[in-house]
Amino acid sequence: MIAALLLSFGVIFVAELGDKSQLMAMTYALRYRWWVVLLAITVATTAVHAVSVFFGHFLGLSIPTDVMSILAGLAMLVFGLWTIRGDHLDDDESTKAQRVGASVFFAVMSSFFLAELGDKTMLATITLSTNNDWLGVWIGSTIGMVAADALAIAVGSLLGRHLPERMIARGAATLFFGFAAWLLWEGLSGASTVTVIATLSAVVVLLGIGTLYIRHLRRSDATEAMSDDEVVRSAR
Template sequence: MFAALMLSLGIIFVAELGDKSQLMAMTYALRYRWWVVLSAILTATTLVHAASVFFGHFLGLSIPADLMSVLAGLSMLVFGLWTLRGDELDDEESARAGRVGASVFLAVMSSFMLAELGDKTMLATITLATNHDWVGVWIGSTIGMVAADALAIAVGRLLGKHLPERSIAIGAAVLFFAFAVWLLIEGLSDASPVLVATTVPVAVLITAAGTFWIRATHRRRGEAALDIGDDDPAARELH
């Protein structure tokens, strides 16, 4: 078991260096609390690698990677648009601020699970589980991936201390859109015509709806800022 643990830890850690999951971890770390991101990654990795060793050791079946990659790409597109919208809270949203941690945790966890299904690290874990102790592979692969993503989170937090909030938001959105394109191309390259014909209009619809949502939100915030200025005696004197 120990040999399988150390082997899978080393292989998965190296495989994660420069991978999209590590870049995603860095991106999330620019926007959210590091411990929420890391705990979500740990949960997602534990679940995905549990499925990997199950398929590799007990069933020997492959995961349909094209559909999972497309779903992950669409989710990255949504996250990119959400990031451009910004996280400024109105009165109603402020009342729900206590639930933000849970929503961020679920968002990060779900995006990592979708991104990892069918990814090379999952396939490597399946392969290792076919010939090695499955418990050792499960623990080692989970530790290896979380360690690599923790390294990326540390780098992301360090960068975030030296960048303005708006620059961080734009940079994170660009990375999310890059992940979306990457995953969609990966998923649609060998996909069936039906999946391609379904994915393209869905992606266009998400983009159009997200753009409208962003514009409406910014317009509302601009109007709210004007209302505050009108109610401020000092602001009225300036006019």
């Protein structure tokens, strides 16, 4: 259980760095009391990760350990690419983070619960729980996410500015790729030639698709920035 707790803490803490919900936590902390925000995040995270562990644990019981290690490694590879892609608040989420409701606690809790459904931290928790002690994963993943969001809350409360997202994203992506290599090595040790070839082919495909997608996003951002500059020049 301790090993699962520590592993889950590390993976989820890294996954949460630079994530959308961490940016939301920082934004909330600029306007509301830090302890209310942190308590609401803790409740929402506990609930989301309880659901994640339940599905991951029981769905993974009938799958061989080596297969789960391979799938987990591929998942970590995807999380790494996802992290490189970057994350930001869209207009709707920014509005939620800035709105003053009748109950700050329930507003923060509900928005975080919804934001985490289908997020990479939830998927990572499901992946970890398939091949590790479910209680350790639940506790470790919850503490890991709360710790990462507490960091964002501290920065938002004390400094009032965002962390350097690009640097955090690159560091987190590097760790994810490390986790991916570790899990794939464990899963492929003693595996058949067909399994090795199929797994390596999947890695190449994922890296190729991820690279093309990231380049496409960067080109789109560059085009959008140029369009904004032209609008400014026209206004002058």
